[in-house]
Amino acid sequence: MWLPSALLLLCVPGCSSLSGPSTAMGTIGGSLSVQCRYEEKYKTFTKYWCRQPCLFLWNQIVATRESEEEVRSDHVSIVDHSGDLTFTVTLENLTADDAGKYRCGIATILHEEGLLGFLPDLFFQVQVFVSPRSLPGSVHFLLLILVKVPLFLTMLSAVLWVNRPQWAVCGKQSRPDEDNNILS
CATH class of the missing domain: 2.60.40.10 (Immunoglobulins)
Structure with a gap:
């Protein structure tokens, strides 16, 4: 049983x-x-x-x-x-x-x-x-739009600012082609 x-x-x-x-x-x-x-x-x-x-x-x-x-x-x-x-x-x-x-x-x-x-x-x-x-996909998209894109644009602006052409030499305005003539 x-x-x-x-x-x-x-x-x-x-x-x-x-x-x-x-x-x-x-x-x-x-x-x-x-x-x-x-x-x-x-x-x-x-x-x-x-x-x-x-x-x-x-x-x-x-x-x-x-x-x-x-x-x-x-x-x-x-x-x-x-x-x-x-x-x-x-x-x-x-x-x-x-x-x-x-x-x-x-x-x-x-x-x-x-x-x-x-x-x-x-x-x-x-x-x-x-x-x-997909939660990870939507979180990644929001992260991309709200953080990564603005961060990238800020870094790009900083790089362009630091590497901008230096046209002023000792308080005198000059153009890049004039600087080459002075050195030669």
Whole structure:
């Protein structure tokens, strides 16, 4: 009686058989990738990504078919890198609607006969955040306009001031071509 309960404790969401980031961030129009790591015993299992709640009939799911083969669904792709025991999910052309909770999982239900057929899927939750624009990019632009350009212009003015032509010689105004005649 205690065996099924103990097995369920081994495969609760977020267990060590499957791991990855709990959050992922991207910007509108950009892309983001999530890498999920699994144990070798799950090498041949189907890996998937879905928006929570993962109700197979209502939510779009992208799932692996074979190792190293990219599977695409709309702007989401998944690739199983079985040699590294990882699979990577990539969301491209992000929109604000892509923000939310997702599941990075391994389909274990009915994968093999016997006891394993009764185990729930392995998965962990990933919170996806999508920001309106790249913060570092906008900060750099503001820094460029408000600090770097004025600083550059100030330095350029100082260099031009220091290197300005010295036409006054001993209180007498002269032109540069007259100075050459005096020296010769």
